[in-house]
Amino acid sequence: MKQLHILIVTTFGAGFSPFAPGTAGAMVGCLFLWVFNQFAIFPTYPNPLFFIVLILVVALIGIYSTNQLEKEWGKDPSKVVVDELVGVWITMVFVPFSWLNLALAFGLFRFFDIAKPLGIRKMENFKGGIGVMADDVLAGIYANLVLQLILYFL
Template sequence: MSPGMAIATLGGIGRLKPGPGTWGSAAVLPAALLGPLACLGLAAIVALVGWWATRAALAETGAKDPGWIVVDEAAGMLLALGGLAGVSGWLGVALAFAGFRALDILKPWPVSWADGLPGATGVMLDDILAGAIVAAALLLAGGI
Protein backbone atom coordinates (compact mmCIF):
# COMPACT_ATOMS: atom_id res chain seq x y z
CA MET A 1 0.00 0.00 0.00
CA SER A 2 1.43 3.37 -0.99
CA PRO A 3 1.93 6.03 1.71
CA GLY A 4 -0.83 8.19 0.20
CA MET A 5 -3.27 5.29 0.16
CA ALA A 6 -2.34 4.28 3.73
CA ILE A 7 -3.04 7.80 5.01
CA ALA A 8 -6.16 8.32 2.89
CA THR A 9 -7.70 5.10 4.25
CA LEU A 10 -6.39 5.67 7.80
CA GLY A 11 -4.40 2.47 7.61
CA GLY A 12 -7.23 0.53 6.01
CA ILE A 13 -10.10 1.75 8.20
CA GLY A 14 -11.71 3.14 5.05
CA ARG A 15 -12.14 -0.41 3.78
CA LEU A 16 -14.40 -1.40 6.72
CA LYS A 17 -18.06 -2.02 5.95
CA PRO A 18 -20.69 -0.80 6.40
CA GLY A 19 -20.24 2.95 6.56
CA PRO A 20 -16.52 3.61 6.12
CA GLY A 21 -17.09 7.31 6.85
CA THR A 22 -18.56 6.46 10.22
CA TRP A 23 -15.59 4.22 11.01
CA GLY A 24 -13.19 6.97 9.95
CA SER A 25 -14.98 9.47 12.18
CA ALA A 26 -15.05 7.08 15.13
CA ALA A 27 -11.34 6.33 14.78
CA VAL A 28 -10.36 9.77 16.07
CA LEU A 29 -12.84 9.99 18.96
CA PRO A 30 -10.17 9.05 21.56
CA ALA A 31 -8.49 12.38 20.70
CA ALA A 32 -11.27 14.05 22.71
CA LEU A 33 -9.36 12.97 25.82
CA LEU A 34 -6.56 15.35 24.78
CA GLY A 35 -8.84 18.39 24.96
CA PRO A 36 -10.26 20.83 22.43
CA LEU A 37 -7.04 22.70 21.64
CA ALA A 38 -5.16 19.49 20.91
CA CYS A 39 -8.05 18.38 18.68
CA LEU A 40 -7.83 21.64 16.74
CA GLY A 41 -4.08 21.20 16.28
CA LEU A 42 -4.53 17.61 15.17
CA ALA A 43 -7.31 18.68 12.80
CA ALA A 44 -4.96 21.12 11.08
CA ILE A 45 -2.23 18.50 10.71
CA VAL A 46 -4.62 15.80 9.50
CA ALA A 47 -6.24 18.23 7.04
CA LEU A 48 -2.90 19.19 5.48
CA VAL A 49 -1.47 15.67 5.35
CA GLY A 50 -4.89 14.35 4.34
CA TRP A 51 -5.14 16.72 1.39
CA TRP A 52 -1.76 15.49 0.12
CA ALA A 53 -2.72 11.83 0.68
CA THR A 54 -6.12 12.27 -0.94
CA ARG A 55 -4.54 13.92 -3.95
CA ALA A 56 -2.08 11.03 -4.23
CA ALA A 57 -4.78 8.35 -3.78
CA LEU A 58 -7.05 9.95 -6.37
CA ALA A 59 -4.17 10.15 -8.85
CA GLU A 60 -3.19 6.53 -8.14
CA THR A 61 -6.69 5.12 -8.63
CA GLY A 62 -8.41 7.59 -10.95
CA ALA A 63 -11.39 7.68 -8.56
CA LYS A 64 -13.36 10.90 -7.98
CA ASP A 65 -14.51 10.68 -4.32
CA PRO A 66 -14.43 7.07 -3.19
CA GLY A 67 -15.95 6.11 0.14
CA TRP A 68 -12.75 4.40 1.24
CA ILE A 69 -10.98 7.75 1.58
CA VAL A 70 -11.73 8.57 5.22
CA VAL A 71 -8.91 10.92 6.21
CA ASP A 72 -11.37 13.70 5.39
CA GLU A 73 -13.76 12.38 8.05
CA ALA A 74 -10.90 12.24 10.54
CA ALA A 75 -9.98 15.88 9.90
CA GLY A 76 -13.59 17.06 10.10
CA MET A 77 -14.35 15.04 13.23
CA LEU A 78 -11.23 16.40 14.95
CA LEU A 79 -12.36 19.91 14.09
CA ALA A 80 -15.81 19.18 15.52
CA LEU A 81 -14.14 17.92 18.72
CA GLY A 82 -12.45 21.32 18.94
CA GLY A 83 -15.86 22.67 19.93
CA LEU A 84 -15.84 20.65 23.15
CA ALA A 85 -14.84 23.80 25.02
CA GLY A 86 -18.54 24.66 24.71
CA VAL A 87 -20.17 21.36 25.62
CA SER A 88 -17.74 19.00 27.30
CA GLY A 89 -17.77 15.43 28.52
CA TRP A 90 -19.30 12.42 26.85
CA LEU A 91 -22.41 14.42 25.97
CA GLY A 92 -20.26 16.83 23.99
CA VAL A 93 -18.43 13.97 22.24
CA ALA A 94 -21.76 12.31 21.38
CA LEU A 95 -23.19 15.59 20.05
CA ALA A 96 -20.03 16.28 18.04
CA PHE A 97 -20.10 12.80 16.51
CA ALA A 98 -23.83 12.81 15.73
CA GLY A 99 -23.77 16.35 14.38
CA PHE A 100 -20.73 15.75 12.22
CA ARG A 101 -22.08 12.50 10.77
CA ALA A 102 -25.46 14.16 10.07
CA LEU A 103 -23.87 17.05 8.18
CA ASP A 104 -21.49 14.72 6.34
CA ILE A 105 -24.34 12.49 5.18
CA LEU A 106 -27.04 15.13 4.51
CA LYS A 107 -24.61 17.73 3.08
CA PRO A 108 -26.59 20.95 3.58
CA TRP A 109 -25.17 24.13 2.07
CA PRO A 110 -22.25 25.10 2.32
CA VAL A 111 -21.11 21.48 2.82
CA SER A 112 -22.77 20.51 -0.49
CA TRP A 113 -21.01 23.38 -2.25
CA ALA A 114 -17.60 22.22 -1.03
CA ASP A 115 -18.43 18.61 -1.93
CA GLY A 116 -18.89 19.72 -5.53
CA LEU A 117 -15.39 21.13 -5.82
CA PRO A 118 -13.00 19.02 -7.87
CA GLY A 119 -10.25 16.72 -6.63
CA ALA A 120 -8.74 16.54 -3.18
CA THR A 121 -10.06 19.99 -2.31
CA GLY A 122 -13.68 18.89 -2.66
CA VAL A 123 -13.07 15.58 -0.88
CA MET A 124 -11.47 17.29 2.12
CA LEU A 125 -13.27 20.64 2.31
CA ASP A 126 -16.84 19.36 2.73
CA ASP A 127 -15.84 17.48 5.89
CA ILE A 128 -13.78 20.38 7.19
CA LEU A 129 -16.79 22.68 6.79
CA ALA A 130 -19.07 20.14 8.47
CA GLY A 131 -16.63 19.89 11.38
CA ALA A 132 -16.37 23.67 11.67
CA ILE A 133 -20.15 24.06 11.72
CA VAL A 134 -20.49 21.46 14.47
CA ALA A 135 -17.67 23.03 16.49
CA ALA A 136 -19.32 26.45 16.22
CA ALA A 137 -22.69 24.98 17.29
CA LEU A 138 -21.10 23.32 20.33
CA LEU A 139 -19.37 26.53 21.32
CA LEU A 140 -22.61 28.49 20.96
CA ALA A 141 -24.53 25.85 22.91
CA GLY A 142 -22.05 26.21 25.75
CA GLY A 143 -22.36 29.99 25.76
CA ILE A 144 -18.81 30.63 24.62
Protein backbone atom coordinates in the same frame (compact mmCIF):
# COMPACT_ATOMS: atom_id res chain seq x y z
CA MET B 1 5.11 5.27 -0.44
CA LYS B 2 1.75 4.26 -1.89
CA GLN B 3 1.05 2.12 1.18
CA LEU B 4 1.66 5.13 3.44
CA HIS B 5 -0.83 7.20 1.42
CA ILE B 6 -3.37 4.36 1.71
CA LEU B 7 -2.81 4.14 5.48
CA ILE B 8 -3.35 7.90 5.79
CA VAL B 9 -6.44 8.31 3.60
CA THR B 10 -8.17 5.24 5.02
CA THR B 11 -7.38 6.41 8.56
CA PHE B 12 -5.46 3.26 9.46
CA GLY B 13 -7.83 1.04 7.48
CA ALA B 14 -11.17 2.35 8.76
CA GLY B 15 -12.06 3.32 5.20
CA PHE B 16 -12.09 -0.36 4.24
CA SER B 17 -15.05 -0.98 6.55
CA PRO B 18 -17.74 -2.78 4.51
CA PHE B 19 -20.45 -0.85 6.35
CA ALA B 20 -20.46 2.96 6.65
CA PRO B 21 -16.74 3.68 6.13
CA GLY B 22 -17.30 7.41 6.80
CA THR B 23 -18.80 6.59 10.18
CA ALA B 24 -15.87 4.26 10.88
CA GLY B 25 -13.42 7.04 10.01
CA ALA B 26 -15.21 9.48 12.32
CA MET B 27 -15.14 6.86 15.08
CA VAL B 28 -11.37 6.53 14.70
CA GLY B 29 -11.21 10.32 15.03
CA CYS B 30 -13.15 10.03 18.30
CA LEU B 31 -10.77 7.31 19.49
CA PHE B 32 -7.83 9.64 18.87
CA LEU B 33 -9.63 12.39 20.80
CA TRP B 34 -10.03 10.02 23.75
CA VAL B 35 -6.29 9.18 23.61
CA PHE B 36 -5.40 12.88 23.42
CA ASN B 37 -7.55 13.50 26.50
CA GLN B 38 -6.16 10.52 28.44
CA PHE B 39 -2.58 11.63 27.96
CA ALA B 40 -3.27 15.39 28.06
CA ILE B 41 -1.82 15.96 24.60
CA PHE B 42 -3.40 18.21 21.99
CA PRO B 43 -6.13 19.56 24.31
CA THR B 44 -9.36 20.63 22.62
CA TYR B 45 -10.20 23.11 25.41
CA PRO B 46 -9.53 25.76 26.81
CA ASN B 47 -6.42 26.42 24.69
CA PRO B 48 -6.58 24.28 21.55
CA LEU B 49 -3.68 25.92 19.65
CA PHE B 50 -1.66 22.71 19.25
CA PHE B 51 -4.82 20.78 18.42
CA ILE B 52 -5.68 23.28 15.67
CA VAL B 53 -2.14 22.99 14.27
CA LEU B 54 -2.51 19.19 14.32
CA ILE B 55 -5.82 19.47 12.43
CA LEU B 56 -4.19 21.67 9.78
CA VAL B 57 -1.24 19.32 9.37
CA VAL B 58 -3.43 16.21 9.11
CA ALA B 59 -5.77 17.99 6.66
CA LEU B 60 -2.87 19.03 4.41
CA ILE B 61 -1.31 15.56 4.51
CA GLY B 62 -4.75 14.06 3.82
CA ILE B 63 -5.24 16.33 0.81
CA TYR B 64 -1.82 15.42 -0.56
CA SER B 65 -2.30 11.69 -0.03
CA THR B 66 -5.78 11.79 -1.57
CA ASN B 67 -4.34 13.53 -4.64
CA GLN B 68 -1.73 10.76 -4.95
CA LEU B 69 -4.40 8.05 -5.03
CA GLU B 70 -7.18 9.81 -6.94
CA LYS B 71 -6.03 8.67 -10.40
CA GLU B 72 -6.26 5.04 -9.33
CA TRP B 73 -9.24 5.24 -6.94
CA GLY B 74 -11.37 7.87 -8.70
CA LYS B 75 -12.98 11.05 -7.36
CA ASP B 76 -13.86 11.00 -3.63
CA PRO B 77 -14.00 7.23 -3.09
CA SER B 78 -15.81 6.08 0.05
CA LYS B 79 -12.66 4.45 1.44
CA VAL B 80 -11.00 7.90 1.81
CA VAL B 81 -12.04 8.82 5.37
CA VAL B 82 -9.22 11.04 6.66
CA ASP B 83 -11.62 13.90 5.93
CA GLU B 84 -14.10 12.46 8.46
CA LEU B 85 -11.36 12.33 11.09
CA VAL B 86 -10.53 15.99 10.42
CA GLY B 87 -14.21 16.96 10.47
CA VAL B 88 -14.97 15.35 13.83
CA TRP B 89 -11.81 16.91 15.27
CA ILE B 90 -12.95 20.36 14.09
CA THR B 91 -16.27 19.72 15.82
CA MET B 92 -14.42 19.36 19.16
CA VAL B 93 -12.31 22.56 18.95
CA PHE B 94 -13.03 24.73 22.02
CA VAL B 95 -15.22 21.95 23.46
CA PRO B 96 -14.30 20.40 26.84
CA PHE B 97 -13.75 16.67 26.56
CA SER B 98 -16.46 14.47 28.03
CA TRP B 99 -18.20 11.35 26.75
CA LEU B 100 -21.41 13.32 26.28
CA ASN B 101 -19.66 16.08 24.34
CA LEU B 102 -17.83 13.52 22.21
CA ALA B 103 -21.08 11.68 21.43
CA LEU B 104 -22.80 14.96 20.54
CA ALA B 105 -19.85 15.99 18.37
CA PHE B 106 -19.91 12.66 16.57
CA GLY B 107 -23.67 12.77 15.95
CA LEU B 108 -23.73 16.41 14.86
CA PHE B 109 -20.77 15.99 12.55
CA ARG B 110 -22.24 12.88 10.91
CA PHE B 111 -25.56 14.71 10.45
CA PHE B 112 -23.94 17.65 8.67
CA ASP B 113 -21.60 15.38 6.71
CA ILE B 114 -24.42 13.15 5.44
CA ALA B 115 -27.17 15.77 4.93
CA LYS B 116 -24.75 18.35 3.49
CA PRO B 117 -26.95 21.45 4.07
CA LEU B 118 -25.97 25.11 3.91
CA GLY B 119 -23.47 24.94 1.06
CA ILE B 120 -21.58 21.87 2.28
CA ARG B 121 -22.41 19.93 -0.90
CA LYS B 122 -20.95 22.74 -3.04
CA MET B 123 -17.56 22.19 -1.37
CA GLU B 124 -17.34 18.83 -3.15
CA ASN B 125 -16.99 20.70 -6.45
CA PHE B 126 -13.39 21.62 -5.68
CA LYS B 127 -10.92 19.39 -7.49
CA GLY B 128 -8.87 16.63 -5.95
CA GLY B 129 -8.12 16.26 -2.29
CA ILE B 130 -9.32 19.78 -1.53
CA GLY B 131 -12.82 18.84 -2.66
CA VAL B 132 -12.69 15.68 -0.57
CA MET B 133 -11.59 17.60 2.53
CA ALA B 134 -13.53 20.88 2.14
CA ASP B 135 -17.06 19.54 2.68
CA ASP B 136 -16.02 17.79 5.89
CA VAL B 137 -14.20 20.87 7.16
CA LEU B 138 -17.38 22.92 6.67
CA ALA B 139 -19.52 20.15 8.20
CA GLY B 140 -17.18 20.18 11.20
CA ILE B 141 -17.46 23.96 11.53
CA TYR B 142 -21.27 23.85 11.44
CA ALA B 143 -21.36 20.95 13.88
CA ASN B 144 -19.01 22.85 16.20
CA LEU B 145 -21.22 25.94 16.14
CA VAL B 146 -24.33 23.90 16.96
CA LEU B 147 -22.47 22.05 19.72
CA GLN B 148 -21.28 25.36 21.19
CA LEU B 149 -24.91 26.56 21.28
CA ILE B 150 -26.07 23.34 22.94
CA LEU B 151 -23.37 23.61 25.61
CA TYR B 152 -24.13 27.27 26.21
CA PHE B 153 -27.79 26.57 26.90
CA LEU B 154 -27.25 23.38 28.93
